[in-house]
Amino acid sequence: MNTRVESLFWLAQRASAAILAVCVAVHLGTMILAVRGGLTAAEILGRVRGSAAWEVFYWVFALAVAVHAPLGLRAILREWADWRGPSLEGATALAALALAVFGIRAVAGLIG
Numbered sequence: 001m002n003t004r005v006e007s008l009f010w011l012a013q014r015a016s017a018a019i020l021a022v023c024v025a026v027h028l029g030t031m032i033l034a035v036r037g038g039l040t041a042a043e044i045l046g047r048v049r050g051s052a053a054w055e056v057f058y059w060v061f062a063l064a065v066a067v068h069a070p071l072g073l074r075a076i077l078r079e080w081a082d083w084r085g086p087s088l089e090g091a092t093a094l095a096a097l098a099l100a101v102f103g104i105r106a107v108a109g110l111i112g
Contacts (some may be wrong), residue, residue: 020064049112055111058107058110066096
Protein backbone atom coordinates (compact mmCIF):
# COMPACT_ATOMS: atom_id res chain seq x y z
CA MET A 1 0.00 0.00 0.00
CA ASN A 2 1.50 3.33 -0.93
CA THR A 3 1.88 6.33 1.35
CA ARG A 4 -0.86 8.32 -0.36
CA VAL A 5 -3.45 5.58 0.18
CA GLU A 6 -2.34 5.13 3.80
CA SER A 7 -2.73 8.89 4.31
CA LEU A 8 -6.25 8.77 2.85
CA PHE A 9 -7.14 5.87 5.14
CA TRP A 10 -5.78 7.82 8.12
CA LEU A 11 -7.83 10.87 7.12
CA ALA A 12 -10.99 8.79 6.60
CA GLN A 13 -10.51 7.16 10.01
CA ARG A 14 -10.20 10.54 11.76
CA ALA A 15 -13.03 12.19 9.83
CA SER A 16 -15.40 9.29 10.50
CA ALA A 17 -14.43 9.41 14.20
CA ALA A 18 -15.42 13.08 14.35
CA ILE A 19 -18.74 12.34 12.66
CA LEU A 20 -19.38 9.41 14.99
CA ALA A 21 -18.64 11.51 18.06
CA VAL A 22 -21.39 13.93 17.05
CA CYS A 23 -23.80 11.15 16.04
CA VAL A 24 -23.34 9.21 19.27
CA ALA A 25 -23.82 12.34 21.38
CA VAL A 26 -26.98 13.34 19.50
CA HIS A 27 -28.39 9.79 19.54
CA LEU A 28 -27.75 9.15 23.24
CA GLY A 29 -28.80 12.64 24.28
CA THR A 30 -32.03 12.36 22.35
CA MET A 31 -32.80 8.92 23.74
CA ILE A 32 -32.09 9.99 27.31
CA LEU A 33 -34.28 13.08 26.99
CA ALA A 34 -37.07 11.12 25.31
CA VAL A 35 -37.10 8.37 27.93
CA ARG A 36 -36.88 10.84 30.80
CA GLY A 37 -39.76 12.69 29.17
CA GLY A 38 -41.84 9.53 29.51
CA LEU A 39 -41.81 8.34 25.90
CA THR A 40 -41.83 4.62 25.23
CA ALA A 41 -39.74 2.96 22.53
CA ALA A 42 -42.86 2.66 20.36
CA GLU A 43 -43.59 6.37 20.75
CA ILE A 44 -40.00 7.28 19.89
CA LEU A 45 -40.11 5.10 16.77
CA GLY A 46 -43.44 6.66 15.82
CA ARG A 47 -41.89 10.11 15.92
CA VAL A 48 -38.78 9.06 13.98
CA ARG A 49 -40.67 7.27 11.19
CA GLY A 50 -41.33 9.52 8.24
CA SER A 51 -38.88 12.20 9.40
CA ALA A 52 -36.44 13.13 6.63
CA ALA A 53 -34.08 14.77 9.13
CA TRP A 54 -33.79 11.62 11.26
CA GLU A 55 -33.43 9.49 8.16
CA VAL A 56 -30.48 11.58 6.94
CA PHE A 57 -28.99 11.58 10.45
CA TYR A 58 -29.12 7.77 10.74
CA TRP A 59 -27.80 7.29 7.17
CA VAL A 60 -24.78 9.42 8.08
CA PHE A 61 -24.39 7.50 11.35
CA ALA A 62 -24.53 4.08 9.66
CA LEU A 63 -22.16 5.02 6.85
CA ALA A 64 -19.67 6.57 9.28
CA VAL A 65 -19.61 3.26 11.16
CA ALA A 66 -19.05 1.39 7.88
CA VAL A 67 -15.98 3.57 7.22
CA HIS A 68 -14.58 3.88 10.73
CA ALA A 69 -14.79 0.34 12.12
CA PRO A 70 -13.10 -1.53 9.24
CA LEU A 71 -10.25 0.98 9.10
CA GLY A 72 -9.72 0.58 12.84
CA LEU A 73 -9.86 -3.19 12.49
CA ARG A 74 -7.34 -3.00 9.65
CA ALA A 75 -4.93 -0.96 11.80
CA ILE A 76 -5.26 -3.38 14.72
CA LEU A 77 -4.72 -6.45 12.54
CA ARG A 78 -1.66 -4.88 10.90
CA GLU A 79 -0.14 -4.04 14.26
CA TRP A 80 -1.07 -7.03 16.42
CA ALA A 81 -1.26 -9.86 13.89
CA ASP A 82 1.32 -8.45 11.47
CA TRP A 83 -1.22 -9.14 8.71
CA ARG A 84 -0.44 -7.39 5.44
CA GLY A 85 -1.27 -7.68 1.78
CA PRO A 86 -4.32 -8.30 -0.37
CA SER A 87 -5.96 -10.71 2.06
CA LEU A 88 -6.06 -8.04 4.77
CA GLU A 89 -7.41 -5.47 2.33
CA GLY A 90 -10.07 -7.93 1.17
CA ALA A 91 -11.08 -8.86 4.70
CA THR A 92 -11.46 -5.25 5.77
CA ALA A 93 -13.33 -4.39 2.57
CA LEU A 94 -15.70 -7.27 3.31
CA ALA A 95 -16.18 -5.96 6.87
CA ALA A 96 -16.96 -2.50 5.46
CA LEU A 97 -19.47 -3.94 3.03
CA ALA A 98 -21.16 -6.01 5.75
CA LEU A 99 -21.43 -3.02 8.07
CA ALA A 100 -22.80 -0.86 5.26
CA VAL A 101 -25.45 -3.47 4.39
CA PHE A 102 -26.44 -3.97 8.03
CA GLY A 103 -26.58 -0.19 8.56
CA ILE A 104 -28.69 0.36 5.47
CA ARG A 105 -31.10 -2.37 6.59
CA ALA A 106 -31.31 -0.92 10.08
CA VAL A 107 -32.08 2.59 8.80
CA ALA A 108 -34.61 1.22 6.32
CA GLY A 109 -36.30 -0.70 9.14
CA LEU A 110 -36.22 2.30 11.47
CA ILE A 111 -37.58 4.81 8.98
CA GLY A 112 -39.68 2.28 7.06
